[in-house]
Amino acid sequence: xxxxxxxxxxxxxxxxxxxxxxxxxxxxxxxxxxxxxxxxxxxxxxxxxxxxxxxxxxxxxxxxxxxxxxxxxxxxxxxxxxxxxxxxxxxxxxxxxxxxxxxxxxxxxxxxxxxxxxxxxxxxxxxxxxxxxxxxxxxxxxxxxxxxxxxxxxxxxxxxxxxxxxxxxxxxxxxxxxxxxxxxxxxxxxxxxxxxxxxxxxxxxxxxxxxxxxxxxxxxxxxxxxxxxxxxxxxxxxxxxxxxxxxxxxxxxxxxxxxxxxxxxxxxxxxxxxxxxxxxxxxxxxxxxxxxxxxxxxxxxxxxxxxxxxxxxxxxxxxxxxxxxxxxxxxxxxxxxxxxxxxxxxxxxxxxxxxxxxxxxxxxxxxxxxxxxxxxxxxxxxxxxxxxxxxx
Amino acid sequence: xxxxxxxxxxxxxxxxxxxxxxxxxxxxxxxxxxxxxxxxxxxxxxxxxxxxxxxxxxxxxxxxxxxxxxxxxxxxxxxxxxxxxxxxxxxxxxxxxxxxxxxxxxxxxxxxxxxxxxxxxxxxxxxxxxxxxxxxxxxxxxxxxxxxxxxxxxxxxxxxxxxxxxxxxxxxxxxxxxxxxxxxxxxxxxxxxxxxxxxxxxxxxxxxxxxxxxxxxxxxxxxxxxxxxxxxxxxxxxxxxxxxxxxxxxxxxxxxxxxxxxxxxxxxxxxxxxxxxxxxxxxxxxxxxxxxxxxxxxxxxxxxxxxxxxxxxxxxxxxxxxxxxxxxxxxxxxxxxxxxxxxxxxxxxxxxxxxxxxxxxxxxxxxxxxxxxxxxxxxxxxxxxxxxxxxx
Numbered sequence: 001x002x003x004x005x006x007x008x009x010x011x012x013x014x015x016x017x018x019x020x021x022x023x024x025x026x027x028x029x030x031x032x033x034x035x036x037x038x039x040x041x042x043x044x045x046x047x048x049x050x051x052x053x054x055x056x057x058x059x060x061x062x063x064x065x066x067x068x069x070x071x072x073x074x075x076x077x078x079x080x081x082x083x084x085x086x087x088x089x090x091x092x093x094x095x096x097x098x099x100x101x102x103x104x105x106x107x108x109x110x111x112x113x114x115x116x117x118x119x120x121x122x123x124x125x126x127x128x129x130x131x132x133x134x135x136x137x138x139x140x141x142x143x144x145x146x147x148x149x150x151x152x153x154x155x156x157x158x159x160x161x162x163x164x165x166x167x168x169x170x171x172x173x174x175x176x177x178x179x180x181x182x183x184x185x186x187x188x189x190x191x192x193x194x195x196x197x198x199x200x201x202x203x204x205x206x207x208x209x210x211x212x213x214x215x216x217x218x219x220x221x222x223x224x225x226x227x228x229x230x231x232x233x234x235x236x237x238x239x240x241x242x243x244x245x246x247x248x249x250x251x252x253x254x255x256x257x258x259x260x261x262x263x264x265x266x267x268x269x270x271x272x273x274x275x276x277x278x279x280x281x282x283x284x285x286x287x288x289x290x291x292x293x294x295x296x297x298x299x300x301x302x303x304x305x306x307x308x309x310x311x312x313x314x315x316x317x318x319x320x321x322x323x324x325x326x327x328x329x330x331x332x333x334x335x336x337x338x339x340x341x342x343x344x345x346x347x348x349x350x351x352x353x354x355x356x357x358x359x360x361x362x363x364x365x366x367x368x369x370x371x372x373x374x375x376x377x378x379x380x381x382x383x384x385x386x387x388x389x390x391x392x
Numbered sequence: 393x394x395x396x397x398x399x400x401x402x403x404x405x406x407x408x409x410x411x412x413x414x415x416x417x418x419x420x421x422x423x424x425x426x427x428x429x430x431x432x433x434x435x436x437x438x439x440x441x442x443x444x445x446x447x448x449x450x451x452x453x454x455x456x457x458x459x460x461x462x463x464x465x466x467x468x469x470x471x472x473x474x475x476x477x478x479x480x481x482x483x484x485x486x487x488x489x490x491x492x493x494x495x496x497x498x499x500x501x502x503x504x505x506x507x508x509x510x511x512x513x514x515x516x517x518x519x520x521x522x523x524x525x526x527x528x529x530x531x532x533x534x535x536x537x538x539x540x541x542x543x544x545x546x547x548x549x550x551x552x553x554x555x556x557x558x559x560x561x562x563x564x565x566x567x568x569x570x571x572x573x574x575x576x577x578x579x580x581x582x583x584x585x586x587x588x589x590x591x592x593x594x595x596x597x598x599x600x601x602x603x604x605x606x607x608x609x610x611x612x613x614x615x616x617x618x619x620x621x622x623x624x625x626x627x628x629x630x631x632x633x634x635x636x637x638x639x640x641x642x643x644x645x646x647x648x649x650x651x652x653x654x655x656x657x658x659x660x661x662x663x664x665x666x667x668x669x670x671x672x673x674x675x676x677x678x679x680x681x682x683x684x685x686x687x688x689x690x691x692x693x694x695x696x697x698x699x700x701x702x703x704x705x706x707x708x709x710x711x712x713x714x715x716x717x718x719x720x721x722x723x724x725x726x727x728x729x730x731x732x733x734x735x736x737x738x739x740x741x742x743x744x745x746x747x748x749x750x751x752x753x754x755x756x757x758x759x760x761x762x763x764x765x766x767x768x769x770x771x772x773x774x775x776x777x778x779x780x781x782x783x784x
Contacts (some may be wrong), residue, residue: 006497036655135655195639195663196631202664205657206671207599210620228602235595236628239588244723247587253694261692263428263527265597265684269691271587279598290655299661300653302645331636331723349396 016092018097019075020049023114030108032144038134042123044112045148047106050090051098057154059087059390061096062145063105064162064169066295067237068286070113073105074098075166079285082332086370090370095377100390103156108169109144110136110293118289119220129289131217134291136300138165142172149180156180158388159381163187163366164333165294170302171341174320175303183384187366188330190337191311191344192302197332200240201295208288217289230288231279238278243329243362247271304344311332312342318345321387322352323380325373326368332363353380409483409490411467412441416540417508424536430526434515437540438506439498442466442482443490449546451782453488454537455497456561457552459629459686460678462505465497466490471677480761487769488580492782495552500561500687501536502528510681521681528685528710530557530693534564539725548572550780551716551773555579555758556725557686560693564734566712567695575713575776577769579758580722582729583703583736584694589724592632593687600680609681622680623671630670635721635754639663647763695734703736710737713779714744715772717758717765724755745772 014306023046026032031041032276041196048071053060063073063086074090076083086323090096090103118133125132149157157310160170160181166187174181190197208214211229239247251271255261266271292344307313322345326338335356357372359365411748415438418424423433440463450661455465455478466482468475480496482488487780499507511523515525541549552562552573559581566573582589600606603621611617631639633712647653659665714737718730727748737744749764751757758765777783 038655131657135657184579192645194636195638195643195645195661198645198661199631199639199663199667201628202659202661202667203624203631206627206668207624208601209657210599210624211602212604232599232602232624235591235598239591239595242501244586244726247591251587253584253587253590263430265523265527265601265688267594269587269590269594273593275591275594276598295659334636 001291013364014091016072017050017090018052021075021078022047022049026152028039030147032140032147033228034134034140034143035137036134040109040116040134043109043116044114045106045109045116045144046111046121047071047148048073048075049105050103051101053152053154057152058156058158058388060102060149060154060155060157061091061101061103061161062149062173063096063106063157064160064166065105066164066166067183068282068291069166070111071105071107072113077285089374090379093133095374095381096161096274100385104148104152104196106145106148108141110141110290110297112287112290115144117287118217118293119287128218128220130220131289133289135300136167136297137166137382138172138297139176141297142169142176144176145169146180147171156182158390159183159185160378161185161187161320161383162189164189164363165298168298171303174318174322178317178319181320182388183323183380185323185325185337185378185380186341187325187373188327188333188338188363189341190301190333191341192304193299194337198299200237201299203236204295205292207236208292209360214288216334217292219288225283226288227283230283230286231276231293233291234282235275235279238275241362241364242331243331243360245329245360246362249360311340312347315345315348315350318348318350320351321384322350323376324352324354325376326354327361327363327365327370328356328358329360330363330365347374402635406483409442409466410444412468414439416543416561418539418543422539424539426526426532426535426630427529428526432501432508432526432617435501435508436506436512436590437498437501437508437536438503439463439496439540440465440467441497442495443493445494445544445546449544450548450550451493452541452546453547453551453553454541454549454565455482455488455495456552456558457497457500458554458556458558459690460674460683461558462503463499464505465496466495469677477759480492481766481769486768487773488553492777496540496544498537498540500533500686502533502682502689504614504679504682507536509679510609510685511679520610520612523681525685527683527692528689530560530564530689531568531625533689534561534568537561537565538569538572539637548574551575551577551776553577553579553769554581555688556581560690561613563695565732566710567706570709570711571631573712574780575715575772577715577717577772578730578733579717580719580725580730580755580767581733582693582725583733584696585691586729590691592629593691595628596687597684599624599628600684606680609684610746611680618680619675620767622675622678622683623668625683627667627671628675630667632724633754633756635723635752637721637752638754641752703732704739707740707742709736710742711742713776714742715768716746717764717768718746718748719753719755719757720748721752722755722757
């Protein structure tokens with residue numbers, strides 16, 4: 001549910017990754033009908049592609065980003081100049097090999113990095129949507145992606161992959177479009193948001209909304225925004241992305257500046273300084289209203305809801321080959337959540353492999369170069385490519 | 393680290409509990425020298441007593457409250473009229489039997505329920521202390537309690553008991569005043585605040601300080617305070633007091649008002665409504681600056697710090713009989729933290745029994761009528777009373 005921990009700075013994607021930054025706008029003739037019944041039109045999808053589409057368009061891997069991610073999965077973020085959040089995994093000869101696969105990564109609808117979201121103009125008012133933007137769901141994010149995939153003339157995706165909220169999208173794709181998803185890799189994810197998951201998100205939303213600079217979402221014209229509230233939201237969320245063990249290993253009770261406690265309220269401890277930095281740097285790259293909408297989408301996520309609350313029924317028509325990956329120290333979306341998915345797929349006679357990766361790095365492990373995860377993904381993709389007839 | 397979940401409303405303590413609400417003020421001749429070096433003077437301790445002090449003053453149980461608790465352990469809170477936060481445990485014939493023991497419960501120094509804290513007058517300015525109040529520590533809280541115990545002519549406490557921050561005080565008492573503590577029962581506590589503990593507290597402090605109504609702590613004269621920030625702080629903290637399993641059992645994804653999602657930002661889910669209530673009701677009973685100071689005190693808590701960072705050394709001169717209790721689903725101060733204490737006591741040849749209570753109720757289980765906890769406490773107190781010659 002978070003962004004990359006990758007702090008490598010690079011100004012360019014590898015020359016041979018064939019990176020293209022694009023956007024697609026869908027006008028009145030191609031509206032997006034949302035789960036709420038609201039029709040969003042026009043709308044734009046910002047996306048990046050890496051690699052080359054093959055002749056029969058059978059080599060597409062759709063990479064879905066997490067809560068505060070973006071479409072810059074393998075190329076530097078144009079604003080921060082930091083390396084793409086999954087640059088460790090995507091590239092020539094890497095796990096998601098751009099020499100073999102055509103990778104598409106879209107910014108989700110409701111986002112703030114090129115796809116239509118609350119900061120964009122509401123055509124009915126000529127002003128930014130703010131809170132008049134419709135509430136969106138994970139299924140809406142996927143539905144928006146189908147419009148792009150349709151436009152690109154791609155019938156079926158070789159693989160949909162993503163961690164956290166990206167994993168929710170991968171699951172939703174397979175359930176809603178069973179003919180169009182050959183394989184799916186949901187990492188560190190959940191079939192539904194739990195009460196604890198919702199609770200943490202609600203804290204974040206209340207922190208944003210408590211900030212008077214939020215102005216009921218109409219802050220765009222004021223030159224200021226709910227920066228302090230959004231920073232607090234991020235700080236609270238960030239704790240859930242790391243394990244207690246990793247926090248101990250990285251920070252323990254180490255002091256920031258000296259051997260002595262200050263007996264004050266500055267950032268005495270390194271963990272305080274780190275969290276403050278996480279909060280303030282997030283504000284620079286994310287829109288507060290977008291944060292409200294995207295957290296709401298994940299809270300609404302419950303794959304079984306439209307299937308009599310029986311998860312296995314959601315998977316009844318699914319033909320996708322699944323590789324489910326969880327991480328031992330992830331307490332945000334713990335292994336038990338992934339096992340629910342695995343059990344339901346088994347009950348629905350689905351095709352699923354499951355790996356629990358041993359790591360102390362917590363939820364955010366899926367962003368990292370975790371050897372066991374890399375080996376699992378490489379093996380699964382290679383075998384699925386063989387089954388798809390994608391041997392090079 | 394939280395307050396009672398007890399929602400029983402009663403206007404009176406049991407008639408036979410012999411409840412007395414008192415306060416003691418210590419003037420210039422009895423200053424409190426704090427760990428920071430600052431001298432606090434004058435200062436007041438608000439406290440309650442239950443039961444009757446015996447002739448040789450050997451039957452005293454000091455009950456220490458948790459982060460946002462108060463001295464109203466067994467008698468109704470004068471403001472909320474709710475039953476005392478440990479009314480289930482303290483009373484005639486109960487676990488902490490007021491027919492046998494003389495129970496003292498003090499509001500901690502820095503608190504906001506009768507003991508001197510940031511909302512009280514700074515004698516140097518004639519205005520409320522606000523952030524000019526000195527930073528206090530757990531050891532300072534205990535030091536302030538010794539002043540009261542001295543004034544009452546009590547040489548040695550039969551038992552010091554408390555959960556969470558109350559458990560920290562119990563540990564600190566035994567370490568700092570080894571001759572004065574016959575037995576101690578630290579429940580659901582830790583020998584030091586971990587990085588994750590500090591992280592959650594820092595989020596809460598930042599939420600308060602982000603609220604413009606906080607005004608650098610000088611809000612008392614304005615008739616308003618950082619209510620929204622404090623509510624957010626409470627919401628975030630409250631999640632840590634409950635287990636994921638308990639949240640699932642109590643709330644799951646149940647909707648608040650209807651069968652349908654609202655596609656809005658109201659409290660669709662019961663867990664949202666519950667958390668909002670926890671936030672707003674907390675604001676009515678707690679001072680925001682006090683929250684900053686008391687969270688800081690727990691973050692500073694590290695029993696080994698003055699003992700070469702070796703916890704066993706802290707216990708080297710301890711004579712106290714310990715009963716350590718943890719709860720299986722407590723992820724705020726998990727069992728591993730209690731086991732650190734037990735191991736250190738064993739290494740120091742201390743007298744310790746340890747029970748991990750099986751429950752899904754999380755950290756706040758220590759407030760509740762948990763049968764295994766009750767049985768453990770009853771057995772330990774009875775045996776310790778026998779050793780102390782307190783048989784009735």
